[in-house]
Amino acid sequence: MIDLTTLIVMILSAATPILFAALGELIAERAGVLNLGVEGMMIAGALAGFAAAHATGSPAIGFAVAAIAGAALSMIFGVLTQYLLTNQVATGLALTLFGLGLTALFGKPYEGVKAPSMAQGPLGLNWIIWLGLLAVPLIWWFLNRSRPGLILRGIGENHHAAHALGHKVRPVRLAAIAFGGAMAGIGGAYISIATVLQWTEGMTAGAGWIALALVVFSGWRAVGVLAGAWLFGGVTVLQLRLQAAGVNVPVQLLAMAPYLVTILALVLISARRGSASPGSLGQIFHTTS
């Protein structure tokens, strides 16, 4: 009844934007930075990437520009929180609102314009999907096996201890924020360039918030992020496919499922002794020197 191959392709495609954004946020949070501006950085990437892809006719350039735009926007957050010591929650929320408003303003000329078509990669999946899948083991390796990754985690666990050991807390965190911004930008551009094929104001429609939930759901692990992205993407696509096939499914329940699972994961995590969340997450780092 439902062709398994097309279903898997659709699930992988639906999971890709949130996978990128969540992997980026994972690195930022592992460095101890809680950036709630994911949605804003995604929408910036969606517009910048679409504009660049449209101007050059090359989706590849679009994704590169999207990464730069996301990283550039994240630097506003980076400077405000790391150097001016603003509250990370408030600044992140502001970044989301700023990104949505800014793109609405600059996106006007791109309404009703179509994107260049993307080349299909192996197995009918475009190469951004492959890149997202490849990023998972790379980030796992970075966080668990590489020295810079361990330093980044150390800073996220206890920035005062890391500072006392001579590690540069602020530069590492800025780099992590920039990486998070770039990944969110690519995720957003995937929506405009590969999924929807056009620019519309507010088109990310909350994907950034799902990415934030994914990081928590994963217990701050790369493999968990991948599993969560497949679960979230899978439920979304599956309920649409089941509806189209005429199967009577409780749509509202299925749409709720990923969020319920996230709440459950949060409860389980907090019930366990020794929280999985980075020790210095969201805290302001301030040295008196």
Place this chain on the structure above:
Amino acid sequence: MQRRTFLITTAAVAALTGVPALAQDGEKLKVGFIYVGPVGDGGWTYQHDLGRKAVEAEYGDRIETTFIESVPEGADAERAITQLALAGNKLIFTTSFGFMDATINVAQKFPDVKFEHATGYKRADNVSTYDARFYEGRAVMGTIAGRMTKSNKIGYIGSFPIPEVIQGINSSFIHARKVNPDVEMKVVWAYSWFDPAKEADAAAALIAEGVDVILQHTDSTAPLAKAQEAGAIGFGQASDMAAFKPSPRVSAIIDNWAPYYINRVGAVLDGTWESQGVWLGIGDGEVEIGEITEAVPAEVKAEAEALKEQIASGAYHPFTGPLKKQDGSDWLAEGQTATDEDLSQMNFYVEGITAEIPK
């Protein structure tokens, strides 16, 4: 320095987007509009703003219009409507279903201000409601869909299972099946008025199911973009969506609010405004059928246009019996037409649709 530039830029952006111009002039009638989306959405709100511009063109110096866009449905709407009333607007159009309670609340506080609420059902001495018979346009779309499908499967992307959307699904299906007895209808609910990524996924799900004609009751052009990719066809929703002509967009259902807005502003200028509830359709010019492109064969186009004429003249009602409900029970007898009250509470599919309405 970087910080200062940044702050100035943000302030400038805020000034450009957030604050409506509130000029003072005692002579002119001030008319306010509240929009649920951005004026550039290319659909619902865009059409309301075209109506506002038509009012300005019609009455020129005698009036002055103001709008506030992207107002969320809920508590914030009340604040925005109050703001317009305080600014001296004597006629205020609130253009989304979810502004209903906010409109009524503000209207109680400003008895000398007149309000017009779109698609709602709560009225007061200074609150009118107005709506469009979208199902009339859907009948024409359904006819084209039934003739154009090769797989005999047509798909419908619904927003929320409310009477207005269910009317559209039923009307499309009845008229598709009338011209093509083998046609099947697949329905997917997006549970959003506007979520391009989800609408695209919904279109992809329908296409994977063999659907080759997609109708939509969601506001973005994403389903059309997906249809184009897959070689399927679709229709413009709320607005013409002309960027996708001649295919995949083979026609469109367009909301034209301009005649009504001009009429009501004129009534306030004459002093003849009274509270009322209207439901206007193709015949009143409020629902329009966008150009049927050359992707549609001439005889199908002629058939669709003939149906449109019949509906416009009142000779034909899209819900005319004999019609049965999905469960096989009788709904309308031979020659009987649905009453407006029936339609405004429609919560069932007609016979032949195999999907079920989510409860």
